[in-house]
Amino acid sequence: MNAEIISIGTELLMGELTDTNASWIAGRLPALGIQLQWVSIVGDDLPKLTEAFRKGWERSDIIFTTGGLGPTQDDLTREAVAAALGEAPVVQEAELENLRQWFRNRGQDMPAHNVKQAHLIPSAEFITNRNGTAPGWWAERDGRHIVCMPGPPGENRAMWQDAIDSRLKDLIDTEVTITRNIKTLGLGEASVDEIISEFFGLENPYLGIYSKADGIHLRIIARANDEATARGMIAPVESAIHERLAPYIWGYDDETPELSVGAALVARGLTLATMESVSGGFLANTITEAPDSSRWYRGGSVAYTPDAMIAAGVDAGVLETHGVVSQPTANAMARAAQCATAADFGIGVTGVLGPDELEGHRPGTIHIAIATANGGPAREFPLRTPPRRLVIKRRSCNTALTELRKLIAEVAL
Amino acid sequence: MNAEIISIGTELLMGELTDTNASWIAGRLPALGIQLQWVSIVGDDLPKLTEAFRKGWERSDIIFTTGGLGPTQDDLTREAVAAALGEAPVVQEAELENLRQWFRNRGQDMPAHNVKQAHLIPSAEFITNRNGTAPGWWAERDGRHIVCMPGPPGENRAMWQDAIDSRLKDLIDTEVTITRNIKTLGLGEASVDEIISEFFGLENPYLGIYSKADGIHLRIIARANDEATARGMIAPVESAIHERLAPYIWGYDDETPELSVGAALVARGLTLATMESVSGGFLANTITEAPDSSRWYRGGSVAYTPDAMIAAGVDAGVLETHGVVSQPTANAMARAAQCATAADFGIGVTGVLGPDELEGHRPGTIHIAIATANGGPAREFPLRTPPRRLVIKRRSCNTALTELRKLIAEVAL
Numbered sequence A, B: 001m002n003a004e005i006i007s008i009g010t011e012l013l014m015g016e017l018t019d020t021n022a023s024w025i026a027g028r029l030p031a032l033g034i035q036l037q038w039v040s041i042v043g044d045d046l047p048k049l050t051e052a053f054r055k056g057w058e059r060s061d062i063i064f065t066t067g068g069l070g071p072t073q074d075d076l077t078r079e080a081v082a083a084a085l086g087e088a089p090v091v092q093e094a095e096l097e098n099l100r101q102w103f104r105n106r107g108q109d110m111p112a113h114n115v116k117q118a119h120l121i122p123s124a125e126f127i128t129n130r131n132g133t134a135p136g137w138w139a140e141r142d143g144r145h146i147v148c149m150p151g152p153p154g155e156n157r158a159m160w161q162d163a164i165d166s167r168l169k170d171l172i173d174t175e176v177t178i179t180r181n182i183k184t185l186g187l188g189e190a191s192v193d194e195i196i197s198e199f200f201g202l203e204n205p206y207l208g209i210y211s212k213a214d215g216i217h218l219r220i221i222a223r224a225n226d227e228a229t230a231r232g233m234i235a236p237v238e239s240a241i242h243e244r245l246a247p248y249i250w251g252y253d254d255e256t257p258e259l260s261v262g263a264a265l266v267a268r269g270l271t272l273a274t275m276e277s278v279s280g281g282f283l284a285n286t287i288t289e290a291p292d293s294s295r296w297y298r299g300g301s302v303a304y305t306p307d308a309m310i311a312a313g314v315d316a317g318v319l320e321t322h323g324v325v326s327q328p329t330a331n332a333m334a335r336a337a338q339c340a341t342a343a344d345f346g347i348g349v350t351g352v353l354g355p356d357e358l359e360g361h362r363p364g365t366i367h368i369a370i371a372t373a374n375g376g377p378a379r380e381f382p383l384r385t386p387p388r389r390l391v392i393k394r395r396s397c398n399t400a401l402t403e404l405r406k407l408i409a410e411v412a413l
Helices: A022-027 A048-061 A078-086 A094-104 A114-117 A153-171 A190-194 A227-248 A257-268 A282-287 A306-311 A317-322 A328-342 A389-410 B023-034 B046-059 B078-085 B093-105 B112-118 B153-171 B189-195 B226-250 B258-268 B282-288 B306-311 B316-322 B327-340 B389-411
Strands: A002-006 A037-040 A062-066 A124-127 A136-143 A144-149 A178-183 A206-210 A215-224 A248-250 A272-276 A296-305 A345-351 A365-370 A379-386 B002-008 B035-042 B062-066 B124-127 B138-139 B144-149 B175-185 B206-214 B215-224 B250-251 B274-276 B296-301 B345-351 B365-372 B379-384
Touching: A002 A022, A002 A048, A022 A037, A022 A062, A022 A153, A022 B144, A022 B327, A048 A078, A048 A144, A048 A272, A062 B112, A078 A144, A094 A114, A094 A136, A124 A144, A124 A153, A124 B189, A178 B250, A190 A206, A190 A215, A190 A227, A215 A227, A215 A317, A227 A248, A227 B189, A248 A257, A248 A389, A248 B093, A248 B250, A257 A282, A257 A389, A257 B282, A272 A328, A272 B175, A282 A296, A282 A389, A282 B282, A296 A306, A296 A328, A296 B093, A296 B124, A296 B306, A306 A317, A306 B296, A317 A328, A328 A345, A328 A365, A328 A379, A345 A389, A379 A389, A389 B389, B002 B023, B002 B046, B023 B035, B023 B062, B023 B153, B023 B175, B035 B046, B046 B062, B078 B144, B124 B153, B124 B306, B138 B153, B138 B189, B138 B206, B144 B153, B175 B226, B189 B206, B189 B215, B215 B226, B250 B258, B250 B389, B258 B389, B274 B282, B274 B327, B274 B389, B282 B296, B282 B389, B296 B306, B306 B316, B316 B327, B327 B345, B327 B365, B327 B379, B365 B389, B379 B389
Parallel strands: A002 A037, A002 A062, A062 A144, A272 A296, A272 A345, B002 B035, B002 B062, B062 B144, B274 B296, B274 B345
Antiparallel strands: A037 B035, A124 A136, A136 A144, A178 A215, A178 A248, A206 A215, A296 B296, A345 A365, A365 A379, B124 B138, B138 B144, B175 B215, B175 B250, B206 B215, B345 B365, B365 B379
């Protein structure tokens, strides 16, 4: 089944907003066995939109759209679909009453222009929107489909989960597609590619390799008539990857470094604290992205000067002897963070963020340490990254978390 | 001049990567007086790409592309442009030598497949790439243009600044376009809209209103035959906006809250420290996005438990009497941060990040305080946001920084 996505809105063409809906939808299609062929962005312009729908109706089995379902004059998705299919929209009393109720629940009268959102063409059905007033449209004719969703991510993602995903699965019931993501850190793309080269180039199971901010990801996709067969096709590839890359694997599927660390800590009832200079709060901010982080994260400090490091418990002698940009300082930071909050693990991250050199070291020079409550020596992870701010912050954060993830299982506490 | 953008790469269609290049380019075109009509994403597929270029060549004066300029078999942008224009690519010896030198500088031999990057069609010129091996292409024929850039943002943005922006300005030399962005925080979009309503709806100068993570932005765009005239058209609108919205304005043009705060602190030789709970490191991480932050940021702590707050200098009595989620605690955090590092300003941010309630307060309840070295009472900024993690972090960070920005000028230190 061939698909295309049309993202609708003049604000996207003005660069005022980055379209994240298309890539979100795109990421869901391979596992459904749907091949995405085109993505376009079209402004709030009826002739252009209608042309885009006509073209899409010719070349694609299914068109997904986001945006243009609001109540204003600029919201033209419904009008364009109707024009492209040559059908006339008619107001639907039941939906009109739903809309009125939505406003009544908020103590308001429905503005007159919202009536527009209760219109439907004969080929289409509404898709319920639990997070807003704009219902979606699902048009179907001659085995082709147009699925219209609102622009706000909170609305279209909820709609996808509530109604669209399951209906797509029913449409494509001949095959099951199973995917498995394996996430590594510590080897470059070329090295990973070489180590498992014989699995690339197959159609089914398909193996993809992706270079991401948190390392090299491998994605195995298998299609079969039933789930057990698909899983059976994935298993040998996965176990070969595991055999050859085990020391570098830190997570699977939707895991992020912080979710993976959090789950491992919670499973053992352990806690974490941090002290960072070079990553400037990126590490703490990433950790607190995990919704349950208050269960296992004690807190941290962003020590941006030697005095702030000393105030946070780093021995002034270590700083004097070895300098701020050194492995002994990272070790002392990790230990100070762990001690100050009586956490089970302490992470210390120091280095040079730039733009200037520090103590003769160039931006991107990083030292990471992990200290444990058992009092043993800190684990040391020196690192070198390109001298770009975001890369330095991200790479030091991801290395610290993925190395901690591997340590948690090993350490006796 | 009508433009379209084609973003190239199968990874974009697989949802493995979000296309941020198109919106970046789109954001630069209005000020150049170029009207963007279409954006498409096309995979690494020669017939589809060639079709996209043929269509674009028909309907647009200028086509911008990103991606598909690498050395591999999947990189097909050059081939598709050549096919669409009916021209044959020929290897250019000078460029081939540049490529060889690029590898030699890195102590490597040029891999054979990189020869591809030294090919050119008669209508095109190379665009120098200072951050990678792939040179861009600028094809021009019959007054139409195709500008091909590499996919990595670090490469295409540098190319834009080095060569593309100035050539576009030369192309469109009949008019000058001047833009002025004014950034506010503290009023909703509807209120700002109402206060300056009479300026909307004009064509020239055009006034746009945009709801952003750091508040409501206003953008004035004026076109004229010379810069002085364009500036003269902007001035009365800007001064009217300033008159009516001054207490809410925190920055102009490309300023971010952290750059704006940094510039104001550096101008007065002052420094800052932070203590945050609810924002979980987002504040420190945002501050350290400013390249010169080590000049004015002393550091901070992410206190994720009451014990961590006490360890960082917050009075246990305040926590006991008022609770973690309270204005007095935010004040004590601000004061403790300021004292611990002898900074001129201390920011304290506490509240509920969720997903659970804390002390009976719902996620999104926030208290911000700013303490100053002159020992006066902390300034208090209570805040309520929707209960979503990123919104809570962002809004508390932006409020803290923009309120600090306004304070810096006022306070005697």
